[in-house]
Amino acid sequence: xxxxxxxxxxxxxxxxxxxxxxxxxxxxxxxxxxxxxxxxxxxxxxxxxxxxxxxxxxxxxxxxxxxxxxxxxxxxxxxxxxxxxxxxxxxxxxxxxxxxxxxxxxxxxxxxxxxxxxxxxxxxxxxxxxxxxxxxxxxxxxxxxxxxxxxxxxxxxxxxxxxxxxxxxxxxxxxxxxxxxxxxxxxxxxxxxxxxxxxxxxxxxxxxxxxxxxxxxxxxxxxxx
Amino acid sequence: xxxxxxxxxxxxxxxxxxxxxxxxxxxxxxxxxxxxxxxxxxxxxxxxxxxxxxxxxxxxxxxxxxxxxxxxxxxxxxxxxxxxxxxxxxxxxxxxxxxxxxxxxxxxxxxxxxxxxxxxxxxxxxxxxxxxxxxxxxxxxxxxxxxxxxxxxxxxxxxxxxxxxxxxxxxxxxxxx
Numbered sequence: 001x002x003x004x005x006x007x008x009x010x011x012x013x014x015x016x017x018x019x020x021x022x023x024x025x026x027x028x029x030x031x032x033x034x035x036x037x038x039x040x041x042x043x044x045x046x047x048x049x050x051x052x053x054x055x056x057x058x059x060x061x062x063x064x065x066x067x068x069x070x071x072x073x074x075x076x077x078x079x080x081x082x083x084x085x086x087x088x089x090x091x092x093x094x095x096x097x098x099x100x101x102x103x104x105x106x107x108x109x110x111x112x113x114x115x116x117x118x119x120x121x122x123x124x125x126x127x128x129x130x131x132x133x134x135x136x137x138x139x140x141x142x143x144x145x146x147x148x149x150x151x152x153x154x155x156x157x158x159x160x161x162x163x164x165x166x167x168x169x170x171x172x173x174x175x176x177x178x179x180x181x182x183x184x185x186x187x188x189x190x191x192x193x194x195x196x197x198x199x200x201x202x203x204x205x206x207x208x209x210x211x212x213x214x215x216x217x218x219x220x221x222x223x224x225x
Numbered sequence: 226x227x228x229x230x231x232x233x234x235x236x237x238x239x240x241x242x243x244x245x246x247x248x249x250x251x252x253x254x255x256x257x258x259x260x261x262x263x264x265x266x267x268x269x270x271x272x273x274x275x276x277x278x279x280x281x282x283x284x285x286x287x288x289x290x291x292x293x294x295x296x297x298x299x300x301x302x303x304x305x306x307x308x309x310x311x312x313x314x315x316x317x318x319x320x321x322x323x324x325x326x327x328x329x330x331x332x333x334x335x336x337x338x339x340x341x342x343x344x345x346x347x348x349x350x351x352x353x354x355x356x357x358x359x360x361x362x363x364x365x366x367x368x369x370x371x372x373x374x375x376x377x378x379x380x381x382x383x384x385x386x387x388x389x390x391x392x393x394x395x396x397x398x399x400x401x402x
Binding site: 076077079080082084085086087088106109110111112113114115118147148 | 271319320321322324325327328329330331332333335338
């Protein structure tokens with residue numbers, strides 16, 4: 001299973017959702033957000049090296065704390081040398097070896113956002129309950145439609161914790177607009193604390209945020225199979 | 226039934242191939258180069274629409290005539306390419322290169338990367354990492370600091386170029402006063 005985690009704009013918590021989802025699914029997290037290195041990293045061959053043909057995809061996969069990752073590169077030279085179109089085959093190879101891949105995809109509408117969608121069996125759209133985030137999410141939803149990548153779920157991130165389990169008519173409208181059910185993730189201190197520690201939320205004990213990430217993973221798995 | 230005609234020239238160690246494909250009826254065709262490697266025309270850093278490796282696919286309307294060109298370091302052959310008519314089911318689905326052409330590339334500009342870094346960029350050796358010494362959340366590293374210096378240098382060059390262009394424009398204006 002290859003899942004692309006995408007967003008219409010930066011700052012919605014896409015990488016945090018991707019990281020925690022990879023932990024829940026026991027998947028390899030491919031950090032394809034080459035222009036914005038948000039995820040933990042480690043020394044060794046990286047995605048720039050893979051996309052430039054200097055390293056095999058599996059050589060760049062390693063455990064970074066509790067999550068298995070293929071980290072992105074962090075240099076301009078590496079980004080320049082990489083062939084972004086090679087991402088599709090690289091992700092396929094990793095999925096063939098490890099079974100499940102989550103791709104942290106760049107936000108936006110250029111090919112760096114489109115290629116992970118092309119590589120994936122389905123996508124997950126992360127947004128926040130603010131008008132600018134929703135407007136950009138609609139555009140990304142259209143990009144996924146054009147590329148014919150089904151949308152599995154929408155993660156509505158950084159929701160007021162008091163609203164996570166309440167019925168809100170705006171949620172239903174948003175789900176209809178984007179064309180997939182929502183799973184709400186609370187704006188909780190434990191999520192920030194886990195991110196600072198370079199750990200998934202589940203590693204810090206029982207929490208509502210942890211349960212919502214687990215629910216998101218279960219529902220995605222049920223949809224994609 | 227589509228037809229293929231060709232013309233090859235050898236200049237400076239490079240073979241330039243010009244292909245003409247015509248068809249009385251509408252059809253979808255695939256042209257495979259007999260020369261390898263193929264240097265197709267490029268856009269946004271990737272081969273232009275239709276090219277995939279050493280093959281080119283295109284759709285012809287009835288009475289259509291298309292001219293396709295490519296280059297290769299290989300010596301010319303006769304014929305330099307072969308033509309195959311594809312059934313509608315064989316038409317290709319979206320490829321990564323088509324997506325890059327359609328949506329635009331996202332590489333940093335060449336000017337942002339000094340030649341020395343490009344020539345010496347090699348993969349770092351793998352080092353085993355455990356949870357106690359991961360980088361955790363993002364923080365600046367050597368590469369990021371160096372990249373910032375290069376971007377600052379690029380910005381200074383841009384300001385200097387703008388100053389020269391403004392000076393030239395003022396000089397041109399004064400000649401017409």
